[in-house]
Amino acid sequence: MDFIGAYSLGNLLFLLKGLGTTLLVAFIAIIFSFLIGSILGILRYAKIPVLSGIVALCVEVIRNLPLLLIIFFTFFALPEVGIKLSVTMAAITALIIFESAMLSEIVRSGLNSIEKGQIEAARSSGLTYMQTMQHIILPQALRRMVPPIVSQFISLLKDTSLAVVISLPELLHNAQIVNGKNVNYVIPTFLLIAVIYFLVNYSLSLVARRLEIKERTNRKSTGKVLPAKHQAGEMMQ
Amino acid sequence: MISFKHVNKHFGDFQVLTDINLEIKEGEVVVVVGPSGSGKSTLLRCINRLETITDGELMVNKKLLNSKDTNINDLRKEIGMVFQHFNLYPHMTVLENITLAPRKALGISTAEANETAMFYLNKVGIPDKADSYPSQLSGGQQQRVAIARGLALKPHIMLFDEPTSALDPEMIGEVLDVMKTLAKDGMTMVVVTHEMGFAHEVANRVVFMDHGRILEESEPAAFFSNPKEDRARLFLSRVLNH
Numbered sequence: 385m386d387f388i389g390a391y392s393l394g395n396l397l398f399l400l401k402g403l404g405t406t407l408l409v410a411f412i413a414i415i416f417s418f419l420i421g422s423i424l425g426i427l428r429y430a431k432i433p434v435l436s437g438i439v440a441l442c443v444e445v446i447r448n449l450p451l452l453l454i455i456f457f458t459f460f461a462l463p464e465v466g467i468k469l470s471v472t473m474a475a476i477t478a479l480i481i482f483e484s485a486m487l488s489e490i491v492r493s494g495l496n497s498i499e500k501g502q503i504e505a506a507r508s509s510g511l512t513y514m515q516t517m518q519h520i521i522l523p524q525a526l527r528r529m530v531p532p533i534v535s536q537f538i539s540l541l542k543d544t545s546l547a548v549v550i551s552l553p554e555l556l557h558n559a560q561i562v563n564g565k566n567v568n569y570v571i572p573t574f575l576l577i578a579v580i581y582f583l584v585n586y587s588l589s590l591v592a593r594r595l596e597i598k599e600r601t602n603r604k605s606t607g608k609v610l611p612a613k614h615q616a617g618e619m620m621q
Numbered sequence: 622m623i624s625f626k627h628v629n630k631h632f633g634d635f636q637v638l639t640d641i642n643l644e645i646k647e648g649e650v651v652v653v654v655g656p657s658g659s660g661k662s663t664l665l666r667c668i669n670r671l672e673t674i675t676d677g678e679l680m681v682n683k684k685l686l687n688s689k690d691t692n693i694n695d696l697r698k699e700i701g702m703v704f705q706h707f708n709l710y711p712h713m714t715v716l717e718n719i720t721l722a723p724r725k726a727l728g729i730s731t732a733e734a735n736e737t738a739m740f741y742l743n744k745v746g747i748p749d750k751a752d753s754y755p756s757q758l759s760g761g762q763q764q765r766v767a768i769a770r771g772l773a774l775k776p777h778i779m780l781f782d783e784p785t786s787a788l789d790p791e792m793i794g795e796v797l798d799v800m801k802t803l804a805k806d807g808m809t810m811v812v813v814t815h816e817m818g819f820a821h822e823v824a825n826r827v828v829f830m831d832h833g834r835i836l837e838e839s840e841p842a843a844f845f846s847n848p849k850e851d852r853a854r855l856f857l858s859r860v861l862n863h
């Protein structure tokens with residue numbers, strides 16, 4: 385083991401550059417998959433004829449595929465139909481496709497977790513569907529969604545390392561290059577990037593935990609909440 | 622004010638309401654009683670179209686409920702509803718709970734809505750809870766807030782679906798008192814309840830339902846002393862004997 389050699393300035397800067405790519409790819413994927421996932425989740429929740437069904441089918445298919453397969457697909461298969469993406473774009477696209485599906489499920493179940501009685505109270509006072517969405521459903525659902533969404537972001541950040549298979553120059557990829565120089569660098573380098581991954585993700589999960597605690601103390605439960613037997617369907621028309 | 626003519630309601634193959642005929646005039650208090658599952662809630666929820674009727678004619682405030690020309694959101698502003706489980710908005714203060722619909726559905730200014738809300742909070746006896754969250758209130762207080770929330774739209778009709786069934790016994794009285802005052806003020810009320818004392822004291826009429834049908838419609842004195850239907854008699858002996 386050669387810690388001194390492995391942690392040379394050049395190697396450290398190279399790994400840092402890899403971290404930069406990891407964070408950049410993750411950041412872009414998070415922004416877009418959050419937007420797309422929210423839209424898909426709301427579409428599925430709203431039970432719009434045909435459209436919600438199509439969304440459901442796509443989401444279920446994607447959620448049940450390995451992310452690695454989707455990365456291979458965007459990098460190796462899309463060029464066959466004339467869509468040629470750079471390594472970075474292929475990685476980002478694959479992550480967005482996969483994570484949008486995952487996030488849409490979080491959004492959908494967050495929306496579904498709002499009791500029917502809340503919607504009935506709002507609609508029976510003359511609020512429209514959109515007003516009910518804006519003032520009653522979304523504010524309550526968002527609070528419940530934040531912790532699982534942050535967890536999903538952590539997975540996403542870790543999953544960027546899968547793009548090593550298409551040689552995206554992210555943290556794990558650059559670590560492998562450092563390892564290639566000298567077999568004595570392997571353990572020190574892996575140790576270092578493990579610490580880096582841990583620190584980045586653990587600070588994210590600390591944020592999630594803080595939000596969770598805040599959410600729990602904020603949530604003001606109304607009396608006994610029993611499962612509503614009445615469907616909201618008719619009332620939403 | 623409310624008129625059911627030959628109303629039927631199905632949930633899929635299951636018929637919940639069968640040939641409902643019922644006239645409720647302005648200022649009347651009608652109490653609906655009957656065994657669990659007999660269709661009381663469904664009947665009530667048809668009045669503001671939380672449930673849609675399958676056929677027949679249902680007029681509320683001279684408007685046909687299942688007509689395309691009726692703006693359901695406008696009609697709902699004239700009908701307050703109080704639920705068994707209160708259904709207060711947990712993320713809003715009491716004041717925000719009460720003012721939301723007046724501000725957003727009626728378009729009233731926040732200042733005016735707050736003033737109206739305080740008026741009704743006084744009426745239900747808890748003006749000091751305006752800035753509390755629902756979770757900080759007892760069940761009885763929550764239900765009184767829910768009543769104030771319904772009243773803040775200045776509705777012509779108030780619907781109550783078992784408003785005291787989720788309450789601890791010592792809190793039932795405070796909610797019933799608010800409802801009695803409301804009835805005295807001349808509010809048109811349709812109340813589903815198992816509180817036979819309230820029905821006896823306040824109702825103009827008692828409607829007895831079983832298996833989705835109205836079996837009996839009488840003045841409370843007559844209903845309680847001498848129910849016409851065997852099933853009403855059986856029901857009364859069950860609810861009054863414990």
Ligand SMILES: Nc1ncnc2c1ncn2[C@@H]1O[C@H](COP(=O)(O)OP(=O)(O)O)[C@@H](O)[C@H]1O
Binds near residue numbers: 613614632660
């Ligand atoms: N959304 C629904 N779908 C199917 N059946 C329902 C629905 N709501 C109520 N029911 C059924 O209709 C019957 C009457 O229900 P309800 O009006 O709630 O009775 P009550 O209020 O008198 O207890 C019950 O058998 C109930 O199971």
Ligand SMILES: [Mg+2]
Binds near residue numbers: 661662663783
């Ligand atoms: Mg009921």
